[in-house]
Structure formats: structure tokens, C-alpha cells
Amino acid sequence: MEQVPLSHILILSSTLFFLGVYGFFSRRNLITMLMSVELILNSVNINFIAFNKYLFPHQLEGVFFTMFIIVVAAAEVSISIAIIINLYRRFKTIDIEDTTTMKY
Amino acid sequence: MSASTIIFYILATLVVVFGALTVFSRKIFRAAISLLLSLTFVAGLYFLWDVDFIGALQIIIYVGGIIVLIIFSIFLTHHSGQKLPKAKVSKKLLSGTLAVAGLGFTSWVVSQFVFKPAVGVTPVEPNVHNIGLQMLNYSEYGYVFPFEVINILLLAALVGAIVIAIKKSQETEK
């Protein structure tokens, strides 16, 4: 079967990664930053799967890691959302520029 | 060019486009929806590569869990139709430059690198059976220990989320 070259997949994942990075840097809203993080995690997942499939088809390591990452991401998001909501309760905003009480 | 290849490129384009929308959209709800679509198309990629279980997980946890959670939190913290404030140009520029540079650099490295696939090995089918066996195996290549760790992590996250989000009576006063 003719396959897509691995490098293309990797470029896709890096594009997704740096989109996430850009979002993470430029957004001021915590929730959108969180979404950017999800993009980043997904790009990593794509990599894992792609490597597993292309380079080490006799193993399942990439799959496992993807699974773990998804699980960790779920945990992370739940905690984050909890923090965000708590923050919102206290400051009535989730803009990171405005919540600077703990800065310095 | 086979159909699967074409489908890959289509999916890839969709993933990137919706990813970009997630990042650039100034309406937070739209961003969330774009994220949802983007993640869904990633799941599509997984299906394309025959890792059905992961694709399923992606749909269930991400699309079904995480994104919903995010959308809920958006509802909790935003009024509908509210536009996000514009980011500072300098900040945009800086992060844009960094991202583009990173992308360029990574792509260059990736294009330079010659990947050597393992040859003469029998592929393992990434189906639930094999995954489940290896996951709960405690011999070599067994993942039972990470599995337990992840369990504990999830438990901790559960407890943590509750502790953090719980409403304390005196805090509402402030």
C-alpha cells in the first residue's frame, strides 16, 4: 500500500503543535489557552501514533502513550476547569492579565 | 495516489484549518466548536491508520468529555456573543514569530531526517485485545504499573477538582 510519507504527518503534527503554541502565547483567556494546550497534546498524539505505525509496527508503545496522554489530558482539563471556575468566582474574570495577585 | 492518501490530506487540511480557527477566532464559543471539529478529524486520522481503539478514545474522551467540559465552563464564565479582547500586536508578533520559527525549524529537521523503519518484523494489530493484554500484563513490556499510576492520577484529579471547585461559604462573601 502506498503510504503518505512520515515526514508529511510530522509536518502536520508540528503545524498543529505550533498553532497550539501560538494560541497559548497570544491568548489572554484561560479557557482558550486551555484549548490551545489540547491542540498541542493532540499533535503529540498524532506523532506517537504515526511513529508507532510507521517505524515500529511490531510494538504498541505509541498507542499506550497516546492513551495515557489522553487520560492525563482529561485529568488536566478537569483540574484546570475547576481552577478557572474558582478564579472566575473570585475575580469575575479569567483574563490572565488581570489576575495578578500571586505575581511576584 | 490512493484514496487513503487523498483522505489523509483532506483530513490533515481540516485538522489544521479548524485548529487555526480555534486559535484565531475571537469568539470563544466558535473556537471551542472548531476545537471540537479539529479533534474529531484527528480521530478520523486515527481511524484511517487503523488504530480504531485510539480513535474511539479520542472521540469519547476528547470530544465527549473534555470539549463538553470546556463548553460548560465557557457558559459559566462568558456571556454569549461576547468577543474576546484583541491581543497586543507586539505579543501577537512575538508569539507568531516564535511559532513560525519553531515550525520552520521543525519542518526543516523533519525533512532532513531519514527515518529508518524497523524491517522484518511482524506487525501487531492494535486492537482492543492486544492492547488489553499488554496493558494489564506484568511481565516484560507489560503496562500494568503505569496503568495503576494513571488510575491514581485520575483519582487525585477527581479529588483535586472537587476540592478546588467546591464553594466555600466565606469566599462567596468577597
Place this chain on the structure above:
Amino acid sequence: MDILSLLLVFPVITALGILVAKKDKVVRWTALSGSIVQLFLAIGITAYYVSLRNAGETGQMLLESSYEWFAPLQIYFSAAVDGISLVMILMTAMVVVAGILVSWKIGKQVKEFFFLILLLSLSAYGFFISTNLFVMFFFLELAVIPKYLLIGVWGSGRKDYSAMKLALMLMFGSALVFIGILGLFYFTGAQTWDFQEIAKMHIPIETQRILYILLFTGFGVFTAMFPFHTWAPDGHSSAPTAASMFLAGISMKLGGYGCLRVATYLLPDAAQELSWIFIITASIAIIYGAFATMMQKDLKYMNAYSSVSHCGFVILGIAMLTKAAVTGAVMQMVSHGIMTALFFASIGMIYDRAHTRQADELGGMLKQMPFIGSAFIISGLCSLGLPGFSGFVSEMTVFVGSWERTGVFYRVATILACASIVVTAVYILRAVGFAIWGTVTNKEYLKFKDATWSERSAAVLLTLGILIIGLAPFLFIHLIDADTTSIVSRFIAVVGK
């Protein structure tokens, strides 16, 4: 218990005594009696040393003793003295007694004040008797902390700034020193801190060069060597009287002693090759310090700058490497130590009464307070090198020694140094004319009382020190002659004698 350790034990006992004392009066008397015992102890050790020498002891340093401190790193508390360290110890003991006497009236946190003063003296004694470089460095560092506190807590004027500046600059100096002694430890191959051992090693010239510059500059900072002298004016002007006395009298001498004992003595080849650098800085310090002094209005600033100028003679003498010059440098250290202590003491006495140190706001002090005025004039005359006082003999010895070096460069440096005696006369006489002579300008000053018994005894003690060296320099020379000879014998190749 050997006799040198007593030098350290007494201050410790006194300091502990101060800590347990309740009344200020008890504190003062404890400090005073402790320091007087210490002075007599120093005199006794000197006498013992002289008797040993007369009995034919030929060791380079006598009364050696050594205790283990941290053996894995070869750190031993080892002590020994020779003539040079003895004269420094005598001077220290004298200045400490005088310093305690002039601080008799200090009202604020008496206990802490005297404790810090004793700590400072302890570190000076420790520095002068150690033969282990690491322990020496330890005491050098230890001396910085009390200075910082003394200025910061009991000082006046911009005391925070001055204390910080002083501490930072001295720390910078000791950082250089530390790098230098680490170098000595590792690159000599001996893996020892004992400088008598290191002196026997042959150190490659490349190493010597680097270490010499580091060590000499590092110790030079303590001696207020140009251009690292600016802590001195600010530090002195903000410090309380006793601290100024210690700072100029003792602390600056730690640097000079280090320059001689460590930098120059241990690294003779580099000293011969590179001492010109320090001859230049010393000449600049001497003449430029003198001119800068001329423009000062504040008496303490004046004396601080003049200390820069006078300590230039120390550096010059050490860097000239001839026997007479080195002897002169040692004499100048002791002489300047006592003289400048007297100077600061008399300035302090005036300041305590008038609450100003501006020369032009004072005036008529001699008429109002003959004793203090005379003390001021005596220290001034000593400072400008009047024969009969210690300043003369030490400066002349440095001049004669410097003139021994042939070559235009050395000659010019010497002439510049000589020229400073004129400028010194100018600023001393200006100060005397403005502040001490003249009529009383301020009605307030008519109420001033002359010196109290404690101030009198301090001034008399220091004046005695000045006079003994000034009138009987042969005693002094006799004490240090063998040691300067042994130091200078390491440079014979260049100096050509």
C-alpha cells in the same frame, strides 16, 4: 595552652563577659580591662619573642603552634609570629584600648557596640598570627561583618550607603583574595595552606603572575589602593569614632600586611616582574589622594583621603621591593595605624561636642579645648611627617628605599611620592588653621568642655605610640630587621644588591 592562642582567647573571654554583663558600666569596664590585659599580653609576647631571638632562635617565625580545624582540606589553625606581625599586633592592641576609651560615652546599645569592637579586634589578631592562608582569609572576612554593623547601626550621615559600600567593596577584595589563595593551594602542588610551606615551593611564573595580581589587588582593596579606595572616605565619615579608628588603624593594615606577607612574599618572581603596576597605582594614590584631601571640608573626609594617600606609601614601599622600602612600608603601616587613630579620635571628640565636622564651621577649638586641639595638632604634624613623630621615619625610610631602585620610572614615582609631603602640609595646616586655631565663631562652642579622662588617656596612649616610634626607630627596626631581610632576600636578583 600556648601563648599565641591567648591573644585570641582573651578577646573571646572579654566578649563573653560583655554578653553576660547587665549594666552598661560593667560592660565598659569589662571591655576596657580586657583590652588593657590584651595590650600587656601583646607587650609580653613581644618581650618573650625578643628574648627568644636574643637567645639565638633563628626560625623564621617563632612561637609556632597548630591545631586541627578541618584536616581533610588541610585547614589547621596554625599560629606563629615574627617581628612584622608582632608590631602589627602591638599596634592593634594599642588602637583597641584607645578605641574603647574614646567610645566611653556611647549611649546606644552599649553591649553590642563593645562586643563588635572586640570581635573586630579578635579578627585582626587572628589575621596577624595565622600562618594558614585559609584561616587568615577567615579572619579577614570576619573583620568585615563588625565593620558593616558598626557603621550601619552606630554611624551618622549616609550610614546605610556607606556601610553597604564598604562591605561590598571589601567583600570584592576578599573574593579576589580567596581566588588567589585557592590558586596558591592548588597550583603550588603542595596542597597546603601554610604559607611557610608555600614559600618553599617553586611556583611557575605564569601562575605567579595571575595570582600576584589577584592577591595584591584583593588585599589592596583593604588598603584603599587606588582606584579601590572610595569605600574609605564614605566609610570613615559615616562610622562612629571608634570604628573609624579601627577601620583606618587596623583594617587598612590587614590589607597591607596581606600584600606583603601573601602577595609579595609568596610570589617573588611575579612581584619583581609586575610590581610596577602597583608602583603606578601607589604613586597616583599618594599624590592624587593628597590633592583630593586638599579640597575636603569635612574633617573626617579629609583624614580618610589622607589615609588613602598615606597608605599609598605602604603600597609603594612594598612594591619597590628593596629592604629599606619594605621596612618603611611596615613602619608606615604601624605609624599610620596609630596616627590616624589619634586623628580620628580627636576629630570624634570635636564632633561629639560640636556636632559638625565642617572645618569652616569650627574654629577656635584650641582656645576652647586646649587638650583636644593639641591632640589634633599633634596628629596633624605626625601626618605631615614631622621629625620626632612616627610619620617622618616611616616616610623617609620608604623614600630612601624607593630611591635605591634605579631607573627613571622608579625615580619619578619616588619624586611624586616625595612631592606629597608638601601637599600634605597644605591640607593639614588648612585644617588646623580653620578648625583648631582662630577664634570661636559659634557661641555654642563656648560651652564646650575639654577632654574627659577617658579621651585624655586614649590620646596620651596613642601619642606615646607615635613618639616611641618617632624618637626611637632603632627599636622598631631591630624588631623587624631579620624579617624584612628574609622577605627581601627573595628579590635579590632584580634589585641587585
Place this chain on the structure above:
Amino acid sequence: MNSYDLSALLIVILPALSFLVLGLFGNRLSNRVSGLIGCASLVTTAILAIYVAAGYFFDFGLVGGVHEKHIALQFQWLKFTENLSIDLGIVLDPISVMMLLVITIVSSMVHIYSLGYMKGEEYFERYYAYLSLFSFSMLGLVIAVNIFQMYIFWELVGVSSFLLIGFYFTKPSAIAAAKKAFIVTRFADLGFLIGILMLSYNTKSLDFFTIIERLTQVGSPYLANFTATSFMGMSALSWALLLVFMGGAGKSAMFPLHIWLPDAMEGPTPVSALIHAATMVVAGVFLVARLFPVFAISAPDALLIIAYIGAFTALFAALIACTQTDIKRVLAYSTISQIAYMMFGLGVAGWGAENSEGFTGSMFHLFTHAFFKALLFLGAGAVIHAVHSNEMKDMGGLRKSLPITHITFLIACLAIAGVPGLSGFFSKEAILAAAFHSHPTIFYVGLFTSGLTAYYMFRLYFRIFWHNPVPEHSHNHEGHTWAMNIPLIILAVGAALAGWIPFGSFVSADGKAMELPFHLTFSIAPVAFGLIGIGIAYLLYAKKNDVPDKIASSINAFYKASYNKFYIDEIYLFITKKVLFNLVGRPAAWFDRTVVNGLFINGSAEATVATSRAIKPMQSGRLQSYTMFFLGGVLLLAALLIIKFM
């Protein structure tokens, strides 16, 4: 130690003891007791000095008809190197013994005189302590065996002079004068010191007589080495000697270092008589005389320069003296002029029996000058004591109310004017004769100066004692005690008769007795000049008239220049205040505060603060910037690694 040596030692020790006693316990003694202590010690030294002098000139010093030097005491005081050490000691040779006489006699006279003059002054005991200190230092100076010993006492006389000028330390002018005196002489001493260093380095000795020996012997390697290098046409030896002379010029107030002496008159008048007329100011002459063999044999060029400086100063000071109105200043300039006489007397002398009459003449003049100039000052002091003013305009017609002062003053004036028979005549003749034989130019200058001297001295005399009385000073009485009159009389006797001493048989350059030449024909010119000077002064000042003012206005510019001392003080003031203070001192202080302290030290501190300020925003607490830095760093690191390993 025989009795002579012991006496010589006592001569030095007694004033020192008296200084110690008065200095330490003076404030517990009554004025009377402290005055008596001072006087007693000095009178004793004077008697001892006469005893030693008699012994030296007629007994133990005379070896085979030659006055040899005699070291009474010598011990090492401070050893510099193997060869160089400061020795303290006592040398007795013709000039030092002569100086001992002069100093002890004049000093004891001044001590006695001060009992009356300073009566009731505040700090009376301190005054006597200073006087004793001065006497001690001056005696130590002249008996020095070692050039550094001389330097030590040189500085000590400087400081005692400083203390005495500043005795009235509440008076601003006295403070300024004391400072000026000390600083100017200190500046000169710098030259002296460097000269000493050069001499000592090249002769490997600090001992006077070793230096002289090593620098005068024919074929001495030291001499050859020393003269081998030359600078600006003069050998290193000449330079060294000139530098030494610079010290002498400072103390002896030679042009251009003379400016301190007139101001030094701020001190009590007896002090001026002792220090600034008779003893300390001749120290420079003594110094040159001490090293005279070296000058004469090995460095005649340096000696010639001294001669010209002396001649110029003599004339210059005499010109200024003609117009001054403060009587002490007139005397001060006269002193400068007379010392310059001695200086050029030495300058024109050569080595060897026939050429060294200038040396003897100069020493002779030093001797006689001490008497008549001390007398003049003490007389002036008596006048000032009576009229309470230094200014001529407050005086006049005092010959009736101050008869003793008048007579003694007249004798002194006649002596200084060179009237035959009085002491000044003989010594001045000797100098002028020596100048005539070797340097006629200098002779003519000297001749003219002697005329001027006579003129200004008698101007002073007539103006004080004749002229028209100033009415308001009704209390012009001879209210002086014996304490003030006896010294005047004794000194007057000295001033009148000292010239008859056959000085040449006692003091000469090489110790051999010599006859000072005396030619009646030669004396005509100086005496004539002197008489003309006196005559003019009589015409102008004996009675009140307006001729002097007319003359003054007709040569206005010159008169003004002379009255203002040719503006030398202003030039110095310009150099010190404007140049040294503003162009050196202030920039140095500024440089220190701004560049060294500001730029380097505070600069480095501020740079640290600024750096930390600059990098503090990086620790913004903003997650996004942190991650940005993190990512940038990772990228950079990765790039570096890849570039390195690819």
C-alpha cells in the same frame, strides 16, 4: 667623654628639657616660673657655648694650627640600609661652633627680653616652650653630623617657626602667615629631600663628612659616577646640590621663595628677632657652607647660580625695603637682603686659601648680622611695645621717650649700613672684596645694595626717632623693665664690637687660619655709598616734609611696584589658588567623586541595579512569557545541538 663634649651635649639637651617641662607641665606653673626656667636653661647653654667655643678655637680644636672637625658624639638612630643610616651626633667645627655661639647668645637674649615683652600675655608658658623647642632644633641643626640629621632638625625649626608665627592663633593674619611660612619652606624642603636622596644614593652615605670626602677627592669613583650623567648642561651632582640649595633658599628666603618671611612678622617681635632674623633664616647659608667643599671643588656651576640668586635677591629685597611702611616689614626685607649678601658671599668664593675669603666673609657677616639684626628687631619690638603699632605713621620723635632703645637702634643701623668701625663694616667689606675679585658684576650689585641698605635703614631710624612726634601717643614712655633693656645693651655691644674679632683666624673653609684682606682704598666706595644713603635718608625723613611723597609720585609706577613687593605674592596666590586649587585640587576631588566613585564604584553598583531592573520583567509572573522564553530557549538549544552535530 670630656667636659667639652659633655658641654656640647648639654647645649642641645637643656633646651629640649626645658621644652618638655614647659610643654607638659607649663599650665601648672606660674608665668614667672616658666619664664625663668626658659631663661635659665638658655643662659646656661650660652655660657656652655662660650666655654665650648673657647675650648674649640684655642684648645682641643686646634690641631697643628688647623681647626679640625671634632665629633663629640655620634650614634646610629635609624638604619636604612647597610650604608645609609641616620646618625645623630654632634660635630664641632669652626662654623658649627660659631653658630652655637650665635644661637645661644641671641636666643638667651631673646628669652630674657621676652620676659618683659610678653609679660601678661596669655599662653606665656607655651610661648617659652616653643622658644625652647626652637632653640633645641636650631642647635641640633648646626651640630648635625649627618645630612638627614640636619633635615630632621630643619623640619623641626620649620615647625617651631610655624608654631611661633601662629602664636597669636586667634588672629587670621597670623594663621595665614604661619601656614604660608610652613608651606613655602616645606616646598623648598622637597627639593632638599630629593637632593639628599640623590647625594646619598650616589655617595652611598648620609654622613656629611663622608659625602664631602667622596665628592671632593680627585679621582673618586663616586664623583666620577655622579658627574657622568648630566641634564640640561649641568651634571647630576650640580643638580643634586642645587636641589639641596633649594631647601636652603626656602629657609633663607631667597628669591623666589622669600615670600613667607615678611608675613612671618605676624609672630611676636622677639620671635622675629630670634628666628626670622638671626638664626633660622641663616640655616640655608649654613647648609651651603656645610657642603661648601663639594660646591667649590666639584660643582662651581651650582655655586655660580647661588651667587647670582643671592645677588639678585639682595638687590630686589633692598628695593622693596625702601618703600615699606610697616617697620617690621622693612626689617624683614632687610633681613632677606642681608642673607642674600651672605649667600652670594658664599657663591663668589672658591676653594683654596686665596679664593675662600668669600666663605669667611659670609660666615663673618652671618655672625655680625645676628647681633645687629636681632638688636634691630628687639629695638623695633620696644618701639612697638611703646606705641602699639607697627606703622611708621604712628611714630616719630621717639628719641626722647625711648633713649636706650634709640641709642642701641642707632648703633645697629650704623652697623648694618657699614659705617667703619662697627661690625657690619668688616664683614660686608670681606664679602664685597671677594666679589670684586671674582665676579665684578655681583660686586657692583652688592655695592649698590649696600647704599640702598644704608638708605632704608636710616629712613626707618629717622622716621621712628626723629621726624615729627605723633601727638596722640602720650604714653610714649620707656616703660620697659630691665628685662628688655639689658638684652638691647648686650646686643648693642656685640653689634658694635663683633667686627674687631679676627674672624679669619677662626673660621675658614679649610680650617686654616687666614687674614681677611683689608684695603683702605677699596673701602672708599662702599663707605661712600653708605654715607650717601644715610644722607638722603636724613634729608628726606629727619623732619616732616613733603619731598618723599613727591618723589614717590614722580616714580609712581616703580614706587607702587616696590610697595606691593613687585607683586610676587599675587603671582604665588595665583599659582596656588587658581592653578593648584582650581586646576589640580578641585579636579582631583571632582575626579574622585565623579569618575572613580561615581563611574566605577557607584557605576558598577548602579549597573547591577539596572541589570536587575532590566531582567526583572522577565520574572513577570506571566505564564505566557515564561513559556515563550522556554520555547525560545529550547529552539535555540536544539538549533545549536543540531548545528554542532550535523
